[in-house]
Structure formats: C-alpha cells, structure tokens
Amino acid sequence: MPKNNYHDSRLGVLQVGSYLLCLVVLVKLFYIQVIQNKKYSVLASQQHWDSRIILPKRGDILSSDGFPLATSKPSYILFSENQKIEDPVQASSDLATILYEESTDQTLEEFEQSLKEGLSKDLSWVPLQKKVSEDTKREIEALEIDGLGFEEEPVRFYPEGSLASHVLGYVAGSERNFEQGYFGIEGFFDGDLRGKPGRILEERGATGDVILAGGYKKVPSQDGRGLVLTLNREVEYMAELKLKEAVEKFEAKSASVVIMNPENGDIIAMASYPTFDPSSSDSEISESTESQKIQKKNVAIAEVYEPGSVLKPLTVSAALDLNLVTPDSTFDDDGPKVYSGHRIDNWDGKHLGIQTITQLLEKSNNIGAAYVGMKVGTERLYDYFRKFGLSELSGVALEGENTGSLRDPSEWRDIDLATAAFGQGVSVSQLQLATAFSVFDNGGFLVKPRIVSEIVDGTRSIELPAVRKRQVLATDTAKIISLMLVSAVDKGESKFFNIKGYSVAGKTGTAQIPVDGRYDPDKTNATFAGFLPNAPLDKKFVMVVRVEEPESSIYAAETAVPLWMNILRELVVLYKIPPDRL
Amino acid sequence: MMKNLPKLAFVFFLLTTVVSIFMRIYVSSKLATKGGEVRAYEEKIYELSRENEEIKRTLASLSSLSAINTKARTLGMIKPLSSDFLTPLPSASVNLASSL
Numbered sequence: 177m178p179k180n181n182y183h184d185s186r187l188g189v190l191q192v193g194s195y196l197l198c199l200v201v202l203v204k205l206f207y208i209q210v211i212q213n214k215k216y217s218v219l220a221s222q223q224h225w226d227s228r229i230i231l232p233k234r235g236d237i238l239s240s241d242g243f244p245l246a247t248s249k250p251s252y253i254l255f256s257e258n259q260k261i262e263d264p265v266q267a268s269s270d271l272a273t274i275l276y277e278e279s280t281d282q283t284l285e286e287f288e289q290s291l292k293e294g295l296s297k298d299l300s301w302v303p304l305q306k307k308v309s310e311d312t313k314r315e316i317e318a319l320e321i322d323g324l325g326f327e328e329e330p331v332r333f334y335p336e337g338s339l340a341s342h343v344l345g346y347v348a349g350s351e352r353n354f355e356q357g358y359f360g361i362e363g364f365f366d367g368d369l370r371g372k373p374g375r376i377l378e379e380r381g382a383t384g385d386v387i388l389a390g391g392y393k394k395v396p397s398q399d400g401r402g403l404v405l406t407l408n409r410e411v412e413y414m415a416e417l418k419l420k421e422a423v424e425k426f427e428a429k430s431a432s433v434v435i436m437n438p439e440n441g442d443i444i445a446m447a448s449y450p451t452f453d454p455s456s457s458d459s460e461i462s463e464s465t466e467s468q469k470i471q472k473k474n475v476a477i478a479e480v481y482e483p484g485s486v487l488k489p490l491t492v493s494a495a496l497d498l499n500l501v502t503p504d505s506t507f508d509d510d511g512p513k514v515y516s517g518h519r520i521d522n523w524d525g526k527h528l529g530i531q532t533i534t535q536l537l538e539k540s541n542n543i544g545a546a547y548v549g550m551k552v553g554t555e556r557l558y559d560y561f562r563k564f565g566l567s568e569l570s571g572v573a574l575e576g577e578n579t580g581s582l583r584d585p586s587e588w589r590d591i592d593l594a595t596a597a598f599g600q601g602v603s604v605s606q607l608q609l610a611t612a613f614s615v616f617d618n619g620g621f622l623v624k625p626r627i628v629s630e631i632v633d634g635t636r637s638i639e640l641p642a643v644r645k646r647q648v649l650a651t652d653t654a655k656i657i658s659l660m661l662v663s664a665v666d667k668g669e670s671k672f673f674n675i676k677g678y679s680v681a682g683k684t685g686t687a688q689i690p691v692d693g694r695y696d697p698d699k700t701n702a703t704f705a706g707f708l709p710n711a712p713l714d715k716k717f718v719m720v721v722r723v724e725e726p727e728s729s730i731y732a733a734e735t736a737v738p739l740w741m742n743i744l745r746e747l748v749v750l751y752k753i754p755p756d757r758l
Numbered sequence: 759m760m761k762n763l764p765k766l767a768f769v770f771f772l773l774t775t776v777v778s779i780f781m782r783i784y785v786s787s788k789l790a791t792k793g794g795e796v797r798a799y800e801e802k803i804y805e806l807s808r809e810n811e812e813i814k815r816t817l818a819s820l821s822s823l824s825a826i827n828t829k830a831r832t833l834g835m836i837k838p839l840s841s842d843f844l845t846p847l848p849s850a851s852v853n854l855a856s857s858l
Contacts, residue, residue, distance in 0.1 A: 249812075
C-alpha cells in the first residue's frame with residue numbers, strides 16, 4: 177500500500193504539473209493573441225506579405241502644338257542583397273567597369289573601392305548606384321551576378337533640352353526621397369503632375385518565396401496629370417536664340433522676353449538668358465550653389481525692378497482716361513523742376529520748350545511726365561497703377577512670382593508722385609508690364625496671363641478658361657494711347673531700328689539701377705514694351721524685352737529696341753502678319 | 759443494410775476526401791497555369807507600352823527644334839527672311855483713326 181501511495185502521489189504531482197504547464201501555455205497564448213495582438217499581427221503580416229510600391233509616371237508637360245517639353249523615362253536604382261553575393265571583390269570589379277562612366281567625381285579605383293564597401297556591408301539591402309540607364313541595366317543583368325537587383329526610378333526627360341527651362345522649373349529629390357517639382361510649372365502643378373503611387377502585396381511562405389495560390393493584392397498607381405501649355409515652341413526657340421545673341425552683343429548680365437496674346441492673356445513665349453539644363457545633376461536643390469539658384473530664377477516673373485520711362489504710357493493713359501489732357505495738350509519744358517526739395521530733369525538734360533503730350537512720349541520727357549502726374553494726382557495715379565495690375569500677383573500659374581512694390585499713397589510726397597509718373601520709385605516685373613501694355617492693345621482690359629490651357633487626366637481633359645480681370649481704360653482711350661505709342665516709335669529714340677512696313681506701338685525705358693542707396697549711372701535696366709496695333713486679331717501679341725546691365729550701351733534705344741525688332745522680324749514671318757504700311 | 763451503414767459512411771467519407779484532394783490539385787494547377795498566362799500577358803502589355811514610350815521619346819528627340827535646326831543647316835537650308843503678301847493691306851493710321 178505504501179508503494180501505491182507513493183505511486184499515487186507521483187501521479188498527482190505529474191497531474192498538477194501538467195495542469196500548471198497547460199495554464200502557463202494558456203496564459204502565454206492569451207498574452208500573445210489577445211494582449212499583444214496588434215504587435216504580432218503586424219509582425220506576421222510583415223513576414224507573410226511582401227509589399228512593393230508602384231511608382232506613378234509623372235505627367236507630361238506639352239507645348240501648344242502637343243510636343244513634350246518635359247516627360248519621364250525609366251531609370252533604375254541598382255541594389256544588392258549582400259547575403260546572396262558570393263564574391264564581393266569580383267562583383268565590384270565587374271560593376272565598376274560598367275558603371276564607371278556614369279560616375280564622374282571619382283577615379284576608377286576609388287569607385288571600385290566604394291562599390292566593394294557597399295557589397296561588404298552587413299545589410300540585406302544596399303543601394304549601389306542611382307539613375308542607371310536601361311542599357312546599363314541590360315549590361316549588368318548579362319553578368320548574372322546573384323544578389324543584384326534593380327528598382328525602377330523614373331527620371332525627367334527634356335526632348336528640347338533647356339528650351340523654356342525657366343518656365344518649366346525642374347524636378348529633384350525631396351527630403352522623403354520622392355521626386356518633387358521646384359519653380360515654374362513643375363513647382364506650381366507638382367500635386368497634379370506627380371500622381372499617386374500604387375502598391376503590390378503578395379503572400380510569401382516561410383522561405384520568403386511567393387505562395388503559388390496565395391494572397392495577391394494590387395492597388396494600381398495613378399499617373400500624374402498632363403499639362404498643355406500656351407507656349408509656342410517655335411517662337412520660344414527663336415526668342416531664346418535672340419536673347420543669347422543680345423547678351424553676347426551688348427555684353428549684358430542677362431536678357432529676357434515675354435510675348436503674350438493681349439486678347440486672352442496666353443503666354444506665347446517667356447524666356448531668359450542665361451538659361452540652365454533642367455536635367456543636369458546640379459538640379460538637386462540641396463547641391464545648388466547660389467549662382468545656380470539665381471540662374472534658375474525665372475527673371476520675367478520673379479525679378480522686379482524700376483522700369484523707368486516704359487511706365488510713362490500708363491501715366492499718360494490715366495490722364496487721357498480722366499479727360500485731363502488730350503494728345504495735343506501742351507506743357508512747357510522750360511528747365512529742371514523741383515518737387516519736395518528734389519530736382520528732376522530730363523534724361524539727356526535737354527529742354528524743348530512747349531511740347532504736346534504726344535511729344536512727351538516721343539521724346540520720353542520726364543518734365544512732361546511729372547507735369548501729367550501732378551494733374552492726375554496721387555490717389556488717382558495710384559488707383560490707375562493698381563488697376564493696371566502693378567503691385568499684385570498677375571495670377572499666372574507659375575511658382576516664384578513676385579508682386580513688385582507700390583508704396584501706399586499716404587506716404588507719397590510730390591517728388592514721389594513726380595518720379596512714379598516716369599517709372600521711378602515703383603518696381604514691377606516684366607510680366608506685369610506685358611499685362612499692362614495688353615490693356616492698350618485689347619480695348620482697355622486687364623487680362624490674367626495664362627500659361628496652362630489644358631489639364632489632361634487620362635482620357636479626360638479640362639480646359640482652363642481665359643480670364644479678363646477688369647476694364648482699366650475706356651476703349652477709346654486705349655486706341656488713342658496706341659496711336660500715341662506708334663508715334664513714339666516712329667519719331668522717338670528707337671526710330672533707327674524700326675522695321676519697314678509695320679506700325680509698331682511701343683515705349684523704351686532706361687532705368688538706372690540703385691546701388692548702395694544711389695543710382696549708378698553706368699548700370700541700367702533697358703526695357704522696350706510694344707505691340708503691332710494693326711495685326712490681325714488672331715495674330716496679336718504684346719512683347720516686352722529687358723536687357724540687364726548692358727555694357728556696350730546703357731540705353732534701351734540701342735539695346736532693348738534692336739533686340740525687340742530682331743524678334744519681331746522673325747515673328748511676322750512665323751505668324752504671317754502682313755505689313756500695314758507701304 | 760443498417761449494419762453496413764458505418765462502413766458505407768466511411769467509404770463515402772474516404773471517396774469524398776480523395777475526390778476533394780484531386781479537385782484541389784486540379785484547381786490549383788489550373789489556377790497556376792492561368793495565372794502564369796495572365797502574368798505573361800501582363801508582362802507583354804508592359805513591355806509593349808514601354809517600347810511605345812521609348813519610341814515616343816526617340817521621336818521627340820529627333821523632332822526637337824534643335825535637332826531639326828542642326829539637320830537643316832547641314833542640308834544648307836536657311837530661314838525665310840520675309841514673306842510676300844498679295845492681298846491689299848490696311849493702313850495703321852487710317853484704321854485706328856477711323857474707328858475712334
């Protein structure tokens with residue numbers, strides 16, 4: 177019996193032990209499956225489900241004739257799964273032979289060494305080279321090295337090279353390593369262009385291989401929307417060549433042009449020189465130097481400057497619109513005038529006695545402009561300048577636009593009114609000048625500049641309508657000032673460069689650049705703004721050119737005007753605009 | 759009859775199991791084959807669309823204005839410097855003045 181008791185007690189211990197063991201297992205299971213449910217669910221799905229991102233194609237940017245100015249092409253990130261690489265030394269040597277051409281800042285030995293270091297890291301995924309081309313990928317695949325792989329990474333491709341680069345902006349990697357658009361169209365429409373990434377989920381077994389009849393989920397990517405611009409490719413190309421010639425000929429710092437349809441605000445061309453290659457590696461924003469960033473700035477919208485006499489037609493048109501003067505009204509240009517203790521004079525120091533308002537524009541007379549400004553008065557001149565779109569964003573769909581400045585009229589003294597009347601103490605962008613001059617050529621309306629005419633989303637396209645913001649001048653006033661501007665070109669400083677057979681309405685502006693609080697007489701911004709008032713309605717354009725700090729001559733009549741006329745000479749052929757004069 | 763019922767039930771169960779196993783194998787192999795075909799078609803579509811894109815890019819590069827300009831120069835072409843118009847032309851001053 178004692179033996180049986182001993183036996184029973186041993187069985188009892190075993191039974192209790194089993195119960196305890198079961199309890200421990202149950203508690204552990206409860207802990208894992210209930211309390212730690214979320215954590216282990218995530219870990220399990222990470223192990224079971226392989227997730228891959230499908231990158232969307234960035235939307236194309238097309239010119240008005242449907243030609244791709246910016247599109248995308250595939251490139252690849254070469255990566256290695258180091259545990260599968262059998263011979264890192266041989267692999268790095270083979271890869272260096274193929275990839276070295278694409279790496280420029282290292283010697284072959286240094287490059288090979290960096291690859292070897294990458295292949296020897298104790299990591300499961302190591303990126304070895306970015307932006308590998310399709311051909312290079314094929315060469316590497318032919319090596320049949322186990323453990324190497326490619327991940328697709330589309331890059332921007334510009335079939336026209338640097339054409340319209342300031343309008344397009346550029347694409348570079350952002351902090352999160354996704355491509356992002358900066359400046360211009362790429363920056364402004366980044367949300368539309370970039371699209372939405374998709375995802376592929378595949379169920380994998382314990383060995384990491386895809387389960388044949390396992391789970392598979394695919395969320396397709398959504399490609400970015402395409403944009404159709406109003407830019408005329410031929411005009412843009414021609415204008416850029418002319419700007420380059422002008423910068424070299426006039427030894428200028430830069431030159432820029434805006435050509436715009438005054439009826440609907442469509443931007444036909446917008447260009448600056450020097451230009452930049454948007455596909456070059458220095459497009460990486462973090463690596464750009466200050467001078468490279470300046471070079472990438474769209475001068476026509478981002479840089480504001482004192483325009484000088486090119487603003488006189490705005491002052492005169494305000495006075496005409498208010499019936500304060502007529503083209504034949506006179507003023508006495510009898511010498512320099514003093515306003516608020518400051519002396520103002522004509523640009524050449526000459527004084528011509530009794531002059532008409534039309535002659536004011538022909539001779540670009542500062543005394544006359546100040547006289548007209550005084551007649552209009554501070555409040556009204558300020559209101560007209562605002563109505564012309566000064567000191568406000570034009571609304572063009574480009575990133576980086578600057579408003580310019582127009583001080584509050586309560587701060588204006590007489591000298592401020594007088595100088596504003598001939599374009600000093602006011603800053604504008606070239607695009608603002610183009611929209612202001614459009615008012616003269618379209619019957620008095622301020623239009624909103626339009627650079628994108630259509631957004632293409634798959635098979636659907638959304639047209640962006642042209643917008644007329646407001647009426648600035650009476651239609652008759654617009655016609656009168658156009659006639660006066662034709663006279664200003666025919667009889668003004670620019671007459672030596674005029675093209676035969678065409679009536680050109682326009683005005684020059686030579687504005688000294690303020691340096692350290694005073695105007696530097698040797699540094700100027702030379703501007704010419706004008707249009708063909710008799711061009712057929714469907715071929716109308718307003719063009720504003722600016723030459724920054726020309727050294728061959730500081731005057732607009734000898735720099736901006738010849739550039740403007742050179743572009744016009746080709747425009748009338750491209751647009752088939754017939755002459756209106758014998 | 760009643761006596762053989764468990765035996766029959768067992769045989770029925772066994773047969774059902776065997777048929778189910780074969781069905782499962784058949785469906786899986788069919789799915790795998792069809793899946794392979796679908797994947798092949800998808801890859802074909804992908805390849806063709808890539809080729810299409812590549813051709814479009816080549817076309818764009820070859821028809822870019824700088825490429826055409828270079829080609830035109832090598833062929834000795836020059837830009838037209840003016841156009842001849844045969845229709846009667848309006849006069850700037852008359853047009854503007856008469857509409858005021």
